[in-house]
């Protein structure tokens with residue numbers, strides 16, 4: 434049974450939250466003195482928006498089939514990603530069957546390899562690939578997770594990322610991942626502040642609730658090692674993305690340095706099977722955390738996950754809303770998922786990619802039943818009330 438061919442590929446930009454979830458208003462926890470590689474410059478220490486963390490905005494990719502069915506996806510990429518989709522990638526989709534997602538991915542990757550391989554270009558490829566899977570599901574009238582092999586469990590469980598793990602515990606999440614607020618440039622005084630924050634949260638959350646730190650590439654091996662050793666007294670479960678994604682050798686060393694039982698995790702800014710092969714074969718971490726909107730899409734995450742499974746490693750995708758849920762529910766080595774708390778406090782559980790996705794499922798008591806994923810494709814519709822701009826055509 435052949436499916437209608439792809440007729441149009443369109444790319445739009447959207448501002449204000451959503452897939453570019455760092456693009457928030459004033460006073461949001463996600464932009465409050467979080468340590469980054471730019472924290473060595475005092476003028477860029479208070480706010481990540483000050484150095485441009487939200488400069489790109491959201492990329493919306495729409496793929497329309499000959500029968501008028503539309504698949505779409507959102508990811509981080511904004512106007513430059515629109516250019517790549519319209520001027521370079523669209524030619525490999527229009528006129529093709531949506532079932533040709535392997536060949537389409539291969540042509541998108543190798544045609545852009547001379548200027549892509551990681552970052553923005555792979556974000557654009559991921560956005561196209563996710564929209565393609567959404568279109569396939571809508572044409573076949575089945576959810577993406579059915580096409581990935583079906584659910585291996587009845588529900589998803591989530592840990593929450595945000596400044597309030599104590600509230601995350603109240604909401605029923607299995608753990609709380611906090612942003613690290615102070616980096617090496619703030620010296621031992623900053624390290625002691627970090628530990629004091631962890632000690633405070635441990636006192637509020639009790640001994641067994643998972644507490645993790647997200648270090649957003651801000652540290653060096655020595656600082657991360659000293660921080661991990663000091664954090665052992667407060668039962669830190671994992672230290673995430675402590676150093677530069679390019680420093681595979683540093684991760685190898687950090688994984689040897691941290692106290693026994695503490696996990697080292699990374700990968701949200703890594704891309705493709707080849708990047709994750711480096712992390713796995715160099716034994717850089719215990720859990721890889723690809724973002725399905727940044728690593729190459731579902732087609733590539735299938736390859737990355739199989740590689741990790743062969744290495745006996747967990748794959749816990751970086752928070753990417755429904756795009757990761759449909760994957761996690763189908764894989765034994767993905768036992769839980771991340772929920773990014775996008776309320777400014779965060780003192781409420783709100784949709785992760787608000788306001789872009791209509792029908793976006795929100796965990797109840799930190800969990801989602803598989804039935805919440807049962808609509809065709811990724812099970813969401815684009816909120817067409819939001820201001821979308823198509824900067825390029827082809």
Ligand SMILES: C[C@H](O)[C@H](O)[C@@H](O)[C@@H](O)C(=O)O
Pocket residue numbers: 463467594595611612613647649701751752771773
């Ligand atoms: C909370 C972290 O600083 C990032 O903002 C977050 O997006 C990412 O690192 C994560 O793992 O959720």
Ligand SMILES: [Mg+2]
Pocket residue numbers: 647648649673674701751
């Ligand atoms: Mg992270």
